[in-house]
């Protein structure tokens with residue numbers, strides 16, 4: 319695995335990253351760097367914008383609570399975008415915050431909020447979801463911000479998936495068998511297909527939804543063990559399994 323510099327704070331910026339560019343920090347970023355992390359002019363900062371790779375920068379304070387960043391040099395090339403799709407029923411706020419961050423840390427590249435019959439959070443706050451993905455990206459060392467697709471009802475989200483994409487359906491009613499073997503039986507770890515994962519809401523899937531999901535070709539129902547996991551727990555469990563057997567943690 320590439321050796322990342324985890325000591326320097328990493329910030330996501332929208333601006334183009336070029337040597338010598340001066341980027342004014344917004345108040346929150348300036349407060350975070352200057353007052354929370356108590357970094358100063360000699361402390362390195364790493365920047366990424368999802369396009370130009372990772373760059374080192376220096377802090378140029380312009381006041382007690384304001385600063386610019388002077389971009390210096392590229393420290394890492396921009397890698398391929400993560401291809402793993404994560405379909406999820408929006409949970410209540412605190413658990414959704416957590417689940418969004420864990421999905422990013424576990425390598426998800428595309429998030430698809432899916433409305434199901436028992437979804438309890440119909441009014442998804444997309445801005446909050448995006449700020450959680452940015453915070454997780456800054457923390458975990460990736461150089462992109464996952465794509466957040468529009469909210470869709472379950473049938474549309476399933477229809478929208480590329481048929482070649484293997485859908486791993488977390489089904490607490492699936493027979494408890496060997497999830498690692500189950501994944502290996504539907505995909506070749508040496509040449510894995512594009513992948514998607516689906517986790518249901520706090521109330522689970524309705525029977526007709528389970529039937530609809532299982533009708534989709536190239537879909538595997540996976541049990542995550544004999545206990546009923548909270549959806550945010552299931553997210554980490556299944557993403558760890560999928561990444562370890564077929565993804566980038568092999």
Ligand code: SAH
Nearest residue numbers: 488489490517518522541542546547549552
């Ligand atoms: N239906 C459950 C609650 C669902 S838990 C109940 O009635 O209490 C929320 C989601 O997490 C589920 O829809 C499923 O996608 C996933 N999940 C939870 N436990 C699981 C398990 N043991 N195996 C597979 N998926 C699980």
